[in-house]
Amino acid sequence: MNSKEFFEELSCRLGREEKDVEQLLSSFTEIMTEKLLEGKVVALDGFGVFEVKKEKERIAFNPVSGQRLLVPPRLVLGFRPDAKLQRSLANE
Amino acid sequence: MNEKLTLEELGRLLAECRQMEEAEAEAFVRAFLALVKESLARDKYVRIKGFGTFKLIEGGSCAAESAEWAGTSISFVPDVPLRDAVNKPFAQFEAVPLKEGVHFDDICECEEKTQGQKERQDEPEDSSHMEISPDGLCVEEDTHHVPEKENTDSRKLRLPWCMIASVLLAGVLIGGGIVWTLVSGRQYIPESVVRYLEESKDTASSSARPVAFSREEVKRDSSSFHTKVSDVVAPLKEKESVLETEHASLRKRETLADTIEYVTEGTQASYTLRSGESLARVAQRFYGNKKLWPYLARYNRTLLPDPDNIPVGTTIRIPKLVPKK
Numbered sequence A: 001m002n003s004k005e006f007f008e009e010l011s012c013r014l015g016r017e018e019k020d021v022e023q024l025l026s027s028f029t030e031i032m033t034e035k036l037l038e039g040k041v042v043a044l045d046g047f048g049v050f051e052v053k054k055e056k057e058r059i060a061f062n063p064v065s066g067q068r069l070l071v072p073p074r075l076v077l078g079f080r081p082d083a084k085l086q087r088s089l090a091n092e
Numbered sequence B: 001m002n003e004k005l006t007l008e009e010l011g012r013l014l015a016e017c018r019q020m021e022e023a024e025a026e027a028f029v030r031a032f033l034a035l036v037k038e039s040l041a042r043d044k045y046v047r048i049k050g051f052g053t054f055k056l057i058e059g060g061s062c063a064a065e066s067a068e069w070a071g072t073s074i075s076f077v078p079d080v081p082l083r084d085a086v087n088k089p090f091a092q093f094e095a096v097p098l099k100e101g102v103h104f105d106d107i108c109e110c111e112e113k114t115q116g117q118k119e120r121q122d123e124p125e126d127s128s129h130m131e132i133s134p135d136g137l138c139v140e141e142d143t144h145h146v147p148e149k150e151n152t153d154s155r156k157l158r159l160p161w162c163m164i165a166s167v168l169l170a171g172v173l174i175g176g177g178i179v180w181t182l183v184s185g186r187q188y189i190p191e192s193v194v195r196y197l198e199e200s201k202d203t204a205s206s207s208a209r210p211v212a213f214s215r216e217e218v219k220r221d222s223s224s225f226h227t228k229v230s231d232v233v234a235p236l237k238e239k240e241s242v243l244e245t246e247h248a249s250l251r252k253r254e255t256l257a258d259t260i261e262y263v264t265e266g267t268q269a270s271y272t273l274r275s276g277e278s279l280a281r282v283a284q285r286f287y288g289n290k291k292l293w294p295y296l297a298r299y300n301r302t303l304l305p306d307p308d309n310i311p312v313g314t315t316i317r318i319p320k321l322v323p324k325k
Helices: A003-014 A018-037 A083-091 B007-018 B022-043 B080-086 B115-120 B122-127 B134-184 B191-204 B209-236 B239-251 B279-287 B290-299
Strands: A041-044 A048-055 A058-061 A068-071 A074-081 B045-048 B052-058 B072-078 B096-098 B109-111 B262-272 B315-323
Touching (some): A018 A048, A083 B072, B022 B045, B072 B080, B262 B279
Parallel strands (some): A058 B109
Antiparallel strands (some): A041 A048, A048 A074, A068 B096, B045 B052, B262 B315
């Protein structure tokens, strides 16, 4: 399902306009990002956990060009699905 | 730090932000999550613009962590804006290409994926660290195998190149040195060796012949000149002037004169040694070459029991030297 279909379906279910839904989602994302950067973990019951983790700096080697890159450390948003969700999806 | 933020709290915050009712906001979040779930079940793939992409990964080949939902997992790749927003504190860092020979002991060197694999696995790559997906594990493994092989190949190629270069360089240096010593005419090599080399050159290569010839001629010239001069000059007994001319004329050929063996033929003059003079000095004055002093020593061996220690005022005879044929 692509983004357009998703928003159509969501607005249909909520009985709102598509634009409204998009704005809602963007502010939802903003809040989530803000809280994640504060070091909090967003745990959505029955869905999964969003968590920011620090990835250490590393040296990447490109075997084609032979060049080595020092990749800086970064913060990565990870998602860990809930066991319930995984099980329900596996059973279908 | 690791405070958990639940769905309800998120709903409340969203309501505050949008100035709407809490229940409504929460309903939105729930509907959003439910729809993600449903579409995942149906299409195994949901892309939400501005948020990210959820993918259902059904493994099988790779061992799952738990057998309960064997091999099924969900991967989430955040969209670029979300990813950058999360990485905001570290945004000022950039990847830096390293020069050859720069190593860090505390950072492990991991190999980047090859081009083809990168294209295939483009999206999950970014978040592969966080995934529990067993598929991700598989990919990691085979990417580690392929570049290693290439790496050893390149190392194999690199070593002989260096060796060949150094061997060539050494060869050029040694060859250059030999040619220089032969051509420059300085006597770093014993005459017998040079002569042998020249003979072999004469027979072997025609290109080296003119050089050898001219050298031989020069030698002969110098020796004949030397004898001529001494022949003419000896009867005159004008020692000083003779010495001057001989000295001047022979100085240039000094280096060649000692390479020829001489035969002593009668006495040419006699000379009284003054203080501070040695046989080498006398040889330098009469023959223009101080290396010829052994002839003096041999010729005067009755007079001089010890050539290194000669009393002042000793009169020695100076032999006439004729080149050995």
